[in-house]
Every structure is written in structure tokens, then in C-alpha cells.
Amino acid sequence: MADLSQARVLMLAADGFETVELFEPRKALEAAGAKVQLASLKSDPIQGMEGDINKAETATPDLTVDEVDTDDYDALVIPGGTCNPDKLRLNERAVEIVTEFMEDDKIVAAICHGPWLLAEADVIDGRRLTSYPSIRTDLSNAGADVVDEEVVVDGNLITSRKPDDIPAFNKAILTALEEELADEEETEEA
Numbered sequence: 001m002a003d004l005s006q007a008r009v010l011m012l013a014a015d016g017f018e019t020v021e022l023f024e025p026r027k028a029l030e031a032a033g034a035k036v037q038l039a040s041l042k043s044d045p046i047q048g049m050e051g052d053i054n055k056a057e058t059a060t061p062d063l064t065v066d067e068v069d070t071d072d073y074d075a076l077v078i079p080g081g082t083c084n085p086d087k088l089r090l091n092e093r094a095v096e097i098v099t100e101f102m103e104d105d106k107i108v109a110a111i112c113h114g115p116w117l118l119a120e121a122d123v124i125d126g127r128r129l130t131s132y133p134s135i136r137t138d139l140s141n142a143g144a145d146v147v148d149e150e151v152v153v154d155g156n157l158i159t160s161r162k163p164d165d166i167p168a169f170n171k172a173i174l175t176a177l178e179e180e181l182a183d184e185e186e187t188e189e190a
Contacts (some may be wrong), residue, residue, distance in 0.1 A: 004034040005035075006034070006181055007029070007074050007177045007181060008034070009073060009074065009177075010037055010070075010077070011025070011037070011079070013038060013039075014091075015046050016049055016055045016083025017047075017081040017083075017179060018052070019048035022048065024111075025166065026038075029174070037073075039068050040065065043057045044060075045161055049083070054128070059116060065091060065093040068097055076098065078098075078108070078109065078110040079112070080110075080132060081113060084174060085116040085162055086116065088117050089099070089120035094124045105155075107180060109159070111163065114131075114159075115135065118142075119141075124139060125142065127145065128154040129154060134190075152169040167183040172190065173179075
């Protein structure tokens with residue numbers, strides 16, 4: 001595995017996030033050397049859920065969405081959980097963060113219900129992606145070409161369907177970051 005010690009990743013979550021969809025990608029990124037920060041709507045710990053039903057671990061944000069400068073990051077990861085993206089898509093700054101990452105052609109990875117936030121940011125028209133089955137109509141209505149696959153990579157956009165897809169989701173994020181850092185090194189050397 002390549003050294004990702006130069007990679008800076010922002011995770012965006014709120015109360016109701018699916019715990020494995022936040023903790024597993026974060027663990028994989030940190031194991032590869034990436035610097036990962038969690039942003040939320042508030043600075044207090046946010047409540048994780050297991051299967052949207054049972055309360056699980058909490059996570060303490062490193063900063064609030066209002067403190068995020070997207071220029072400081074190479075990638076954005078959005079975990080699912082039904083309530084998490086639903087809360088985030090009602091926050092203007094959270095939506096702007098997604099828009100800024102997409103406009104800058106930076107890596108944006110969303111799993112399960114996370115793509116709801118992409119639809120709210122109006123950044124998926126004409127893009128190929130996947131998600132949890134219950135939001136596929138919403139994504140289609142936002143102009144996306146929605147497929148039922150473990151992981152879909154469409155340029156800078158990475159999406160997966162559910163917790164079972166986390167290994168493929170993590171691998172796609174790590175690969176994209178490795179490629180991004182290699183491209184940056186080549187640009188600096190030229």
C-alpha cells in the first residue's frame with residue numbers, strides 16, 4: 001500500500017450516522033497514513049447508530065462545518081445512516097462543502113444514504129453512482145445514472161450501497177487517493 005501520509009481527508013457526519021460507515025473507512029485511511037478530520041453541525045459528540053435502530057458509539061468532531069476550509073483537504077467521505085445525511089442536507093454549509101469538493105474535482109466518497117447529500121448539492125446530474133435501494137429514485141430524479149453495484153467510481157465520485165460494501169468502498173478511496181497524490185507529485189516534478 002502506498003504511503004498516504006500527505007493525504008488530508010474530511011469526513012462529514014451528524015447524529016444518526018451508521019457507525020461502521022464512519023469508523024471503518026476512517027480506520028483504513030488512518031492505517032494508510034492519511035490525516036482524517038471529522039466535521040459535524042456541532043462540536044459535541046454525535047450519536048452513531050447500528051442499522052438506524054440501535055444507538056451505538058459516538059464520535060467527537062474535530063471541527064464544525066462552519067470551520068471547514070475545503071482547500072485544506074484532498075477528499076471528502078460521507079457515511080450513511082438514514083438520519084445523518086437527512087440532517088446534513090438541511091444545513092447550507094454542509095451542502096456548500098460538497099459543492100466545493102465537486103467543483104474542485106476532489107475525491108468525494110459517499111456510502112448507503114450518504115448520496116442524499118450529493119443530490120441536495122445538485123452535483124450528480126449525468127453521473128453514474130450507487131446507493132442504498134430506498135434513495136435510488138431520489139438520485140435518479142436528480143439526474144444520476146443509478147446502478148446496483150458494490151462500488152461505483154465515476155471520475156472523482158465514489159459510491160457504495162451498504163455496510164457489506166465497506167471493504168470495496170475503502171479500497172476505492174485508498175486507490176483514488178494514491179492516484180491523486182501520484183498525480184500531484186508528477187505535477188510538482190514537471
